[in-house]
Amino acid sequence: MLIERIHLHHIQLPYVHPFETSFGREQHREAILVAVESDGLLGWGECVAGSGPWYSYETMGTAWHVLVDYLAPALLGQEIGQPEQVAPRFSRVRGHAMARASLENAVWDLLGRAQGLSLATMLGGVRRAVAVGVSVGIEPTLEELLAQVEGYVAAGYARVKLKIKPGWDVQVVRAVRERWPDLALQVDANSAYTLADAARLAELDAFDLLLIEQPLHHEDMVDHAVLQMQLKTPICLDESIHSPEHARWALDIDACRIINIKVGRVGGFSAARQIHDLCAARGVPVWCGGMLETNVGRAGNLALAALPNFTLPGDISASARYFHHDIAAPDFTLNADSTISVPAGPGTGVEILPERLAAARLRYLALG
């Protein structure tokens, strides 16, 4: 299909509940919704960069710049028949994986819609519903944290991830574990520790956690390999894995036993599937991370998590956990067995709601 036009919509949506991690507290999600146009059809992708460079160096500003000045020009006027043809056209761009992913994923959606194929089918998904959990942010008090977890457990989530940081770790995990002895539980430090904290992190071995996510520096693998030798609990890398090469390096040095795959962080569905395949070949389980996406990104995450080696529950919660009024429909709901059904319609399987998109929009640009 000939890529005729590319549309960028920078939006902002208020969260249902503020989200706090070791790098800060936020009330809103900003995102860039990218649409590729061909033959009267639109395919959509979501850029998951942040409003500031806290989780990664990518921001709404850097993604907008790289999309407008480098990525869109590399795709406009090109004839694309297979989604795998997109990533090679972006290969001169170093980094900026979230910007690359948003445009590549829009092409996956476009081709899926044109061919009447769901994203899950295109990717090789093998399940109709995927196991999911919820990521619970840092709260002002332990009581408020327990109330949040209580609400999610009551809503049916069978797996909870707690955000931790120095001063908000062992005592919090102990309190949650004592109250819910059988809950599948894991923690995410978003790089808040160093190797000097190894003894503190080893205390977490007592709580039967599924994994400890990215305890150390956001680009590190070497210190994580040293730490893994001192922990019983599997380390899972998130921030450090930006590409299939990073995944191979991490596994080659035993820096982790589990990998969190986020399609934005690794540059699109093609790279995400390559990491999935590599981990499957090495016997390493993966799970689908989340970035508090709109229903567009969430639909893509569900499709990806339908691949066979996504054997741990994803950070993919029901739409109601994130926003009151999403910019795409239908909303996703939690099934009774703590799964969410994989969309079956063409492409992502969700439809943009133009009035909602317009109401949330901060800026718009059409290219081509």
Ligand code: NPQ
């Ligand atoms: C994580 N996600 O696994 C991330 C952190 C995260 C669900 O815990 C804007 C920019 C919003 C970066 C939301 C979850 C974000 C963000 C969450 C990062 O580490």
Ligand code: MG
């Ligand atoms: Mg994480």
